[in-house]
Amino acid sequence: MTEGKKVTVLMPCYNAAAYFHEAVDSVLNQSYSNLEILLIDDGSKDNTAELITKYSQIDPRIVPIFNERNMGLIKTLNKGVQIATGDFIARMDADDISQPDRIKLLLKEFDLDPKLDVISAGFYYISYDGIVKRQAHPKALQSKSLQFVSFFCTPVNHPCVVGKASVFKANPFDDQYIHSEDYEIFSRLLAEGYRFKNYESPLYFLRMNPESVSYKFEKIQISTHTKISVRNIENYFNKRFDFFLHKVMINRISFNVSYKLLNEALETLDMLRNEFLKNEKPDASVVAEIDEFLIEQKIDILLQSFKSARFKHKGVILWNIFAHLPLFIHKRGSRYFLSKLPFMNRNLPEIPRFKSSVI
Structure with a gap:
């Protein structure tokens, strides 16, 4: 207790x-x-x-x-x-x-x-x-x-x-x-x-x-984050992927993503999911949570790819977004996507106020 x-x-x-x-x-x-x-x-x-x-x-x-x-x-x-x-x-x-x-x-x-x-x-x-x-x-x-x-x-x-x-x-x-x-x-x-x-x-x-660390040292944080993800995937799956493919999978995208690379990243996420489920044999509730996480991850990847694309390439990414429209229609996906839109975040609470013990 x-x-x-x-x-x-x-x-x-x-x-x-x-x-x-x-x-x-x-x-x-x-x-x-x-x-x-x-x-x-x-x-x-x-x-x-x-x-x-x-x-x-x-x-x-x-x-x-x-x-x-x-x-x-x-x-x-x-x-x-x-x-x-x-x-x-x-x-x-x-x-x-x-x-x-x-x-x-x-x-x-x-x-x-x-x-x-x-x-x-x-x-x-x-x-x-x-x-x-x-x-x-x-x-x-x-x-x-x-x-x-x-x-x-x-x-x-x-x-x-x-x-x-x-x-x-x-x-x-x-x-x-x-x-x-x-x-x-x-x-x-x-x-x-x-x-x-x-x-x-x-x-x-x-x-x-x-002024926080996350904002002031973003480039270092992205580099370190990528290093950790590479380690984690290699340790569990005994797999190491192309550097740019890995950056897309973890949504650390600051470059122009080709149609081929984007689709390869999304397919690789599914491949890792299937291998993990085969190894762990979790119950249905865990499978559902993993699938919902992947929906959100893929939405983030698609949106960030569009944001990072050069102007003339945005149409290609937009076409890819339309090709993956079911992600955005899914109950979890639609809630997640809408939560990113400022005008949809209504009825939020105020922060709690406390009487300070020290002036």
């Missing part, structure tokens, strides 16, 4: 003052209160360290930690994991916001499935000024489905993760995979047989911050 178990909230902070109050207050106001909150300043140049000190003086659950120099996210995460004294570790980014019941709801899932190791959840994207833009549904829910997802992309939303502390202490983040450390560790754990799950409802607000 998880009742009464301590949860360590691990929140690295670097120049995080702009959104610090919202992030920390959303943790302090969690309905699950047995928390250890590690606020780790990684050599910030703004007043983040001062804010950490102030918060630590008003809530004994907060453990202030100050790196003597900037260590970077991966080393800071590993440092926090080793310091953590909780039975579980919950991640949190310093510019995001958690729903008040996030930790309580995710912790309950470990009671429902004692073999569970790591869980995450759906989330909302919010703008830098706190406007909710759209909902992001998990790519799959079950562990075996997520293993297949991990051949191509990050299977779970890292900042929303709650996992057994023992798992993270035994499996540190790998600093070779800078800016894609989450994809690396979660795909590695899935390959090693650790049990994952996604909670379908959104429990987190992820800020689209132009």
